[in-house]
Amino acid sequence: xxxxxxxxxxxxxxxxxxxxxxxxxxxxxxxxxxxxxxxxxxxxxxxxxxxxxxxxxxxxxxxxxxxxxxxxxxxxxxxxxxxxxxxxxxxxxxxxxxxxxxxxxxxxxxxxxxxxxxxxxxxxxxxxxxxxxxxxxxxxxxxxxxxxxxxxxxxxxxxxxxxxxxxxxxxxxxxxxxxxxxxxxxxxxxxxxxxxxxxxxxxxxxxxxxxxxxxxxxxxxxxxxxxxxxxxxxxxxxxxxxxxxxxxxxxxxxxxxxxxxxxxxxxxxxxxxxxxxxxxxxxxxxxxxxxxxxxxxxxxxxxxxxxxxxxxxxxxxxxxxxxxxxxxxxxxxxxxxxxxxxxxxxxxxxxxxxxxxxxxxxxxxxxxxxxxxxxxxxxxxxxxxxxxxxxxxxxxxxxxxxxxxxxxxxxxxxxxxxxxxxxxxxxxxxxxxxxxxxxxxxxxxxxxxxxxxxxx
Amino acid sequence: xxxxxxxxxxxxxxxxxxxxxxxxxxxxxxxxxxxxxxxxxxxxxxxxxxxxxxxxxxxxxxxxxxxxxxxxxxxxxxxxxxxxxxxxxxxxxxxxxxxxxxxxxxxxxxxxxxxxxxxxxxxxxxxxxxxxxxxxxxxxxxxxxxxxxxxxxxxxxxxxxxxxxxxxxxxxxxxxxxxxxxxxxxxxxxxxxxxxxxxxxxxxxxxxxxxxxxxxxxxxxxxxxxxxxxxxxxxxxxxxxxxxxxxxxxxxxxxxxxxxxxxxxxxxxxxxxxxxxxxxxxxxxxxxxxxxxxxxxxxxxxxxxxxxxxxxxxxxxxxxxxxxxxxxxxxxxxxxxxxxxxxxxxxxxxxxxxxxxxxxxxxxxxxxxxxxxxxxxxxxxxxxxxxxxxxxxxxxxxxxxxxxxxxxxxxxxxxxxxxxxxxxxxxxxxxxxxxxxxxxxxxxxxxxxxxxxxxx
Numbered sequence: 001x002x003x004x005x006x007x008x009x010x011x012x013x014x015x016x017x018x019x020x021x022x023x024x025x026x027x028x029x030x031x032x033x034x035x036x037x038x039x040x041x042x043x044x045x046x047x048x049x050x051x052x053x054x055x056x057x058x059x060x061x062x063x064x065x066x067x068x069x070x071x072x073x074x075x076x077x078x079x080x081x082x083x084x085x086x087x088x089x090x091x092x093x094x095x096x097x098x099x100x101x102x103x104x105x106x107x108x109x110x111x112x113x114x115x116x117x118x119x120x121x122x123x124x125x126x127x128x129x130x131x132x133x134x135x136x137x138x139x140x141x142x143x144x145x146x147x148x149x150x151x152x153x154x155x156x157x158x159x160x161x162x163x164x165x166x167x168x169x170x171x172x173x174x175x176x177x178x179x180x181x182x183x184x185x186x187x188x189x190x191x192x193x194x195x196x197x198x199x200x201x202x203x204x205x206x207x208x209x210x211x212x213x214x215x216x217x218x219x220x221x222x223x224x225x226x227x228x229x230x231x232x233x234x235x236x237x238x239x240x241x242x243x244x245x246x247x248x249x250x251x252x253x254x255x256x257x258x259x260x261x262x263x264x265x266x267x268x269x270x271x272x273x274x275x276x277x278x279x280x281x282x283x284x285x286x287x288x289x290x291x292x293x294x295x296x297x298x299x300x301x302x303x304x305x306x307x308x309x310x311x312x313x314x315x316x317x318x319x320x321x322x323x324x325x326x327x328x329x330x331x332x333x334x335x336x337x338x339x340x341x342x343x344x345x346x347x348x349x350x351x352x353x354x355x356x357x358x359x360x361x362x363x364x365x366x367x368x369x370x371x372x373x374x375x376x377x378x379x380x381x382x383x384x385x386x387x388x389x390x391x392x393x394x395x396x397x398x399x400x401x402x403x404x405x406x407x408x409x410x411x412x413x414x415x416x417x418x419x420x421x422x423x424x425x426x427x428x429x430x431x432x433x434x435x436x437x438x439x440x441x442x443x444x445x446x447x448x449x450x451x452x453x454x455x456x
Numbered sequence: 457x458x459x460x461x462x463x464x465x466x467x468x469x470x471x472x473x474x475x476x477x478x479x480x481x482x483x484x485x486x487x488x489x490x491x492x493x494x495x496x497x498x499x500x501x502x503x504x505x506x507x508x509x510x511x512x513x514x515x516x517x518x519x520x521x522x523x524x525x526x527x528x529x530x531x532x533x534x535x536x537x538x539x540x541x542x543x544x545x546x547x548x549x550x551x552x553x554x555x556x557x558x559x560x561x562x563x564x565x566x567x568x569x570x571x572x573x574x575x576x577x578x579x580x581x582x583x584x585x586x587x588x589x590x591x592x593x594x595x596x597x598x599x600x601x602x603x604x605x606x607x608x609x610x611x612x613x614x615x616x617x618x619x620x621x622x623x624x625x626x627x628x629x630x631x632x633x634x635x636x637x638x639x640x641x642x643x644x645x646x647x648x649x650x651x652x653x654x655x656x657x658x659x660x661x662x663x664x665x666x667x668x669x670x671x672x673x674x675x676x677x678x679x680x681x682x683x684x685x686x687x688x689x690x691x692x693x694x695x696x697x698x699x700x701x702x703x704x705x706x707x708x709x710x711x712x713x714x715x716x717x718x719x720x721x722x723x724x725x726x727x728x729x730x731x732x733x734x735x736x737x738x739x740x741x742x743x744x745x746x747x748x749x750x751x752x753x754x755x756x757x758x759x760x761x762x763x764x765x766x767x768x769x770x771x772x773x774x775x776x777x778x779x780x781x782x783x784x785x786x787x788x789x790x791x792x793x794x795x796x797x798x799x800x801x802x803x804x805x806x807x808x809x810x811x812x813x814x815x816x817x818x819x820x821x822x823x824x825x826x827x828x829x830x831x832x833x834x835x836x837x838x839x840x841x842x843x844x845x846x847x848x849x850x851x852x853x854x855x856x857x858x859x860x861x862x863x864x865x866x867x868x869x870x871x872x873x874x875x876x877x878x879x880x881x882x883x884x885x886x887x888x889x890x891x892x893x894x895x896x897x898x899x900x901x902x903x904x905x906x907x908x909x910x911x912x
């Protein structure tokens with residue numbers, strides 16, 4: 001449905017916002033260097049920043065200082081606690097029929113193996129469906145290996161189905177009585193860098209140790225399985241749950257000319273997986289939304305306030321304890337006009353989607369027209385929003401604009417040690433900033449109501 | 457000089473060769489599948505096979521069985537002992553000015569750090585020349601970091617100068633009093649897989665712990681060095697020398713029609729570094745020379761015997777204890793006509809070089825003509841032979857033909873965990889086999905003397 005908020009309610013909500021004081025020397029920095037500066041700084045001076053860690057806390061302090069230096073107002077760290085997970089020592093090898101070390105990493109929310117290793121027969125399943133079809137109890141005491149074949153897709157659409165091997169595979173294996181599970185990484189590269197990521201234990205399942213091997217290792221296991229010889233694995237994955245750990249969001253604003261209007265929220269996430277330095281996931285997202293917010297005000301304040309959210313604990317927030325959820329709890333009563341997120345790397349924006357109400361067709365046309373010269377085309381598909389804005393979108397039934405990035409190479413790097421600064425091309429990073437700036441200039445200067453309508 | 461061996465001496469030497477019996481069911485397998493079968497089998501069923509290890513011994517047994525099945529005669533394992541090195545646990549992190557884990561690996565012949573880590577200030581040197589210019593004693597108690605910038609080259613020519621950072625850098629740092637050294641990997645990729653490889657301690661130098669970080673980690677260190685803040689490292693590299701370890705060569709023959717003629721030797725190495733599975737370094741070399749030897753006899757025996765050498769301990773044989781040296785000791789009195797080696801991956805052959813005497817111009821023309829339809833061009837540069845044939849070439853002043861492979865991507869993978877089967881393209885592997893077959897058909901059917909002449 002299309003949602004309307006009475007203007008008076010908005011004013012009251014705005015007045016209640018928890019403002020902090022603006023730093024004295026706050027002159028907005030603008031131009032092409034801001035985005036690169038953020039990605040370079042965060043990866044160099046902080047590096048890996050898994051949720052709940054001291055590194056994530058250092059990242060919040062870094063973000064707080066950086067946003068102030070960049071000229072943002074109302075910069076605030078909003079702490080929360082979350083049940084997350086922390087990595088431990090991890091290694092594995094095949095012990096039969098051939099001795100082969102495996103490049104392995106634990107999945108988030110795996111439970112530890114015995115410290116001297118889980119030694120077990122390993123059973124090969126070509127697909128998640130094959131694992132699901134295994135008879136109950138048939139995996140007792142064994143390790144399940146689940147293969148599959150993630151393929152590249154420009155819109156990243158493979159991550160849903162292939163990612164399910166990681167999200168659901170461990171629960172299914174546990175339900176069948178398996179002692180552990182190893183999956184082929186949900187990734188499209190051919191390097192010995194396994195892809196981590198959180199699994200989601202189904203209700204009532206007793207968690208088991210769960211890991212992912214790199215694609216070349218999975219290829220090896222598949223070749224051995226083809227030979228029909230029984231396989232044995234010896235794996236040590238000491239990662240374990242880290243309950244009630246400190247995390248937090250960082251929020252900041254560029255005030256608009258009319259504080260009575262619902263704000264524009266642009267989001268990214270500050271935490272990263274621990275294997276890489278979180279360059280494309282998601283320092284680049286924070287860089288893009290932040291640089292674009294500044295650039296949108298280059299020629300003067302926008303009509304509406306633009307708020308940036310650098311979310312904590314996105315990566316392990318699927319249990320409802322992520323920064324996006326906390327943001328909606330903290331700010332769910334404040335009027336928002338639109339929410340947008342950047343969390344899909346730093347490759348070129350190539351398409352745009354929105355969920356606007358029919359009454360906002362003119363606004364949609366204006367956004368599309370602004371992007372057209374950049375070769376960015378409108379796409380009729382559903383908007384996704386993303387984990388950091390999902391809760392506030394759901395709570396307020398918000399309008400969304402999705403700027404779709406080229407995902408052909410995203411899953412080469414996603415959640416691996418290879419997520420490092422050298423993978424970010426300054427030119428494509430800036431193309432993102434330019435696209436976001438074009439959209440924010442339209443949206444944050446729109447005086448009329450901006451309403452969600454696809455669901456209405 | 458051009459060397460002539462009296463025919464009688466050759467016959468006597470041939471008669472003295474240590475023949476083993478030919479297996480009963482020995483029917484040569486030929487065709488496009490042989491080379492792939494060898495690379496696939498060795499990487500799948502053996503995997504990493506560092507010199508001196510049980511895995512290298514398993515690889516010798518595998519090679520012995522495979523060469524017999526393929527129909528080779530006189531298949532023999534020729535064991536020797538060598539002073540090699542074995543890896544231990546290894547990890548490192550920067551502790552100042554920022555906490556950053558580093559993707560590190562020890563260099564071959566490194567000595568161990570304390571088990572709880574070497575904690576030291578780290579000093580940045582942009583080049584090997586800068587390290588050389590450091591004042592004596594200035595590095596006392598410190599770890600030297602040596603950066604550089606290896607670039608791609610089709611003929612692999614960067615490996616000489618850039619490889620010297622690995623070969624010579626540790627000795628230079630030790631001479632300056634350093635407690636340890638870390639180098640940027642001698643590699644051209646951008647993955648978090650450091651490149652190992654042996655260092656060569658200079659006479660009189662007391663070895664120090666020596667490691668290499670991946671290119672993205674070296675980029676990080678360079679960015680931190682630019683900030684001018686003191687760096688500290690905490691590194692644990694437990695690899696240590698492994699003296700008097702068992703290694704060995706595997707030799708096998710396809711007898712020619714005229715056993716009185718000097719043989720054609722084609723070589724590769726069976727050992728690999730331990731981080732990957734030795735697919736391009738050098739299972740593919742063994743696959744190429746072996747498949748080509750078989751293919752050259754497809755239409756009937758060649759005039760000359762073709763001998764294949766799958767050498768042991770190539771990777772750590774720079775101390776004169778490699779398989780090539782052992783081969784020359786064992787077979788230095790047997791007459792050889794030509795020696796050729798394949799040890800530069802599995803990408804396309806694009807050029808050919810020889811060191812023939814002017815008297816063999818017609819033979820050279822014939823080889824070049826055979827390769828011309830494949831787009832392989834003659835190159836006037838010096839032949840290199842390679843580590844596995846270098847000793848016998850030097851001892852007998854042998855004629856050499858070098859089939860130069862495209863090395864643009866070789867140093868992306870060289871000595872890393874990423875040296876796995878998926879990096880070998882069956883089509884380019886077969887192009888190598890075809891090029892080698894064309895050369896062997898000419899050379900192994902040449903009735904006249906084949907003489908080295910460039911040095912004469």
